[in-house]
Amino acid sequence: MTIRAVPTGIGHYLPDRVVPNSEFEDTLDTSDEWIRSRSGIERRHFAAEDETTSQMAVKAAERALAMAELKADDIDAVIVATSTPDLTFPSVGTMVQQGLGMTRGFAYDVQAVCAGFVFALANANGMILSGQAERVLVIGAETFSRIMDWEDRATCVLFGDGAGALVLEARTGTGHSDDRGILSVDLNSDGQYRDMLFVDGGVSSTGTSGKLRMQGNALFRQAVEKLASTANAALGKANLGHDDVDWIVPHQANIRIIQGTAKKLNVSMDKVIVTVQDHGNTSAASIPLALSVGVSEGKITPGDLLVAEAIGGGLAWGAVVIRW
Numbered sequence: 552m553t554i555r556a557v558p559t560g561i562g563h564y565l566p567d568r569v570v571p572n573s574e575f576e577d578t579l580d581t582s583d584e585w586i587r588s589r590s591g592i593e594r595r596h597f598a599a600e601d602e603t604t605s606q607m608a609v610k611a612a613e614r615a616l617a618m619a620e621l622k623a624d625d626i627d628a629v630i631v632a633t634s635t636p637d638l639t640f641p642s643v644g645t646m647v648q649q650g651l652g653m654t655r656g657f658a659y660d661v662q663a664v665c666a667g668f669v670f671a672l673a674n675a676n677g678m679i680l681s682g683q684a685e686r687v688l689v690i691g692a693e694t695f696s697r698i699m700d701w702e703d704r705a706t707c708v709l710f711g712d713g714a715g716a717l718v719l720e721a722r723t724g725t726g727h728s729d730d731r732g733i734l735s736v737d738l739n740s741d742g743q744y745r746d747m748l749f750v751d752g753g754v755s756s757t758g759t760s761g762k763l764r765m766q767g768n769a770l771f772r773q774a775v776e777k778l779a780s781t782a783n784a785a786l787g788k789a790n791l792g793h794d795d796v797d798w799i800v801p802h803q804a805n806i807r808i809i810q811g812t813a814k815k816l817n818v819s820m821d822k823v824i825v826t827v828q829d830h831g832n833t834s835a836a837s838i839p840l841a842l843s844v845g846v847s848e849g850k851i852t853p854g855d856l857l858v859a860e861a862i863g864g865g866l867a868w869g870a871v872v873i874r875w
């Protein structure tokens with residue numbers, strides 16, 4: 552008998568305010584054409600001034616719980632992947648607990664920037680396989696609009712806000728790759744790449760929250776290579792290959808990275824969930840947002856084999872193979 556962490560509910564939340572590329576043309580030396588052609592982004596959502604990461608996370612979580620037909624107190628653990636918490640502490644996770652009216656279990660945050668949701672899934676999988684928890688709510692939620700330098704055209708046009716949530720439940724499997732649930736995980740990081748993507752402020756250095764800085768072109772070159780290699784590694788660990796993949800659910804940073812990675816993996820773009828045009832780069836929220844959109848559009852259906860892959864600041868990168 553094998554225990555598997557099986558997805559039973561997914562949901563997302565996007566703030567009301569939609570910002571088209573054209574809005575940046577008034578204040579920056581940029582154009583809708585440049586943003587679209589270099590990144591694939593057409594619009595993104597920005598949180599309202601008084602809207603926080605934890606509030607968006609709660610809304611996404613409520614939708615995921617409804618789909619799983621569970622109440623907040625059925626959940627044993629909440630893991631929130633975020634780099635833009637409401638406060639330095641307590642964790643967004645505990646704020647979500649309170650927001651959901653959850654009076655038991657435990658909650659905490661995971662910080663692996665854009666790869667955060669993959670790392671949080673790995674964590675949740677470990678919790679379930681070790682018997683620490685039977686039902687885990689895994690959330691990616693970000694307000695990256697709060698760490699943008701609005702004068703830096705090379706970064707501020709790329710990011711957006713939002714949240715996505717996934718319920719994972721312990722189920723019995725056979726141990727084979729046709730089981731539903733998380734089948735394998737591959738995680739990596741390498742601190743030597745710190746300067747490629749970082750925030751120039753923090754509690755113990757500047758005492759400020761800082762702004763995002765990125766060497767986009769250098770990161771781009773790392774991204775395709777590392778994403779393809781981690782996705783292949785995760786597939787290999789599950790004894791599966793590219794022919795078995797029904798959907799790639801990639802981190803949504805740039806359509807050209809998504810296309811380059813799919814090509815390296817030998818998977819057609821028809822089998823890739825793409826939301827970057829509507830959401831921009833929402834960091835740790837991007838994979839659960841894409842998953843939720845893929846499910847709600849009827850593309851991802853039970854039994855489908857998914858590969859979720861992401862890379863971000865650290866650098867940290869990884870992939871998870873899930874049978875939906």
Ligand code: UT7
Binds near residue numbers: 582705832
């Ligand atoms: O989520 C974490 C992972 N994130 C990523 O993986 C992001 C990786 N990087 C990228 O997605 C791309 O590198 C970008 C979209 C950030 C940039 O695309 P690029 O094709 O690599 O462009 P570039 O940085 O090489 O810049 C090309 C030109 C430069 O001008 P010069 O030096 O050639 O005259 C930039 O100054 O485009 C200029 N530029 C802009 N022009 C108009 C940079 N930003 C803008 C802009 N509007 N917003």
